[in-house]
Amino acid sequence: MTTSRLRRLWKNEYFQTAIMIVLIVVVVFGFWFGLRFALNTNYPMLAVASGSMCLVQPNQCDGWSHPFARTLHTGDLIIIQGVNASDIHPGPYPVGDILVFHKSPGSEELIVHRAIGETTVDGQIVFITQGDANNAPGPPPGGLVPASLVVGKVILRIPWIGHLALFMRDQSGVYLILALIIIIIAVEVVISIAGSKETETKKDEIVDKTPET
Numbered sequence: 396m397t398t399s400r401l402r403r404l405w406k407n408e409y410f411q412t413a414i415m416i417v418l419i420v421v422v423v424f425g426f427w428f429g430l431r432f433a434l435n436t437n438y439p440m441l442a443v444a445s446g447s448m449c450l451v452q453p454n455q456c457d458g459w460s461h462p463f464a465r466t467l468h469t470g471d472l473i474i475i476q477g478v479n480a481s482d483i484h485p486g487p488y489p490v491g492d493i494l495v496f497h498k499s500p501g502s503e504e505l506i507v508h509r510a511i512g513e514t515t516v517d518g519q520i521v522f523i524t525q526g527d528a529n530n531a532p533g534p535p536p537g538g539l540v541p542a543s544l545v546v547g548k549v550i551l552r553i554p555w556i557g558h559l560a561l562f563m564r565d566q567s568g569v570y571l572i573l574a575l576i577i578i579i580i581a582v583e584v585v586i587s588i589a590g591s592k593e594t595e596t597k598k599d600e601i602v603d604k605t606p607e608t
Contacts, residue, residue: 412583436477436547438495441505442557443471447526448493448507462554465489466527467507470558474551480520480542485510488527493549496524496540506534507549519543 430439448467449456458468467473475495485491491509498504511532512523520542525532532538 412580415583416580434474434476434547436475438475438505438546441473441475441495441507442560443467443469443473443507443552444561445469447528448509449528450488458554458558467493467549467552468554470555470561472553472555472557472560473507473549474553475547476550477547480522480545483510483513483522483542483545483548485513485522487511494522494524494540495546495549497544497546499535500544505546508538508540510540511538514539516541 427439431437433439446456446469449469450466451461451464451468455461456469458470462468473495483492483494488509488511491511493507493509495505495507498506506524508524508526510522511525514521514523516539522540522542522545523532524538524540
């Protein structure tokens with residue numbers, strides 16, 4: 396392909412839109428995998444889906460009324476860092492680290508609870524976990540979580556942002572987000588084409604008005 400063809404292709408609005416979409420996808424995936432590497436966990440960001448860690452009134456655990464209260468609300472976005480078992484510090488609220496762990500071996504379900512104690516079972520470290528809003532340790536039974544099931548500890552929470560992730564878990568929410576993306580891209584293409592046609596029209600008008608010598 397010659398240089399002139401490459402230049403014409405680069406100036407094409409459809410080509411520019413396609414490049415923009417590819418760059419957005421690359422940046423998003425690059426950020427995600429980079430975050431996984433930097434924080435040493437496969438789950439660097441999660442949305443809080445329940446109120447088991449919420450210490451305000453149950454009907455106020457959505458985070459809208461007390462967004463900066465010292466607790467985890469439904470809809471919070473939490474940042475998680477993978478750590479060694481020896482670097483986890485258990486203790487009662489608010490001292491103990493908040494852990495994210497698999498509910499059971501082989502399960503993809505994740506739970507966010509505080510490590511309130513530590514013990515050893517068959518030579519392995521096991522954490523006793525409990526939701527701040529719960530009256531007793533658990534789940535799993537007794538709140539006993541082997542260190543091998545822990546994916547990391549919470550190092551930061553961001554109010555509200557997790558609501559978007561929770562909304563997208565619903566199928567209708569995914570369809571809506573995809574529809575919005577398609578609409579945005581379509582509008583971008585239409586604007587680009589309209590702008591190109593307007594430029595060409597102005598050029599034609601200038602040519603028509605140019606006096607012959």
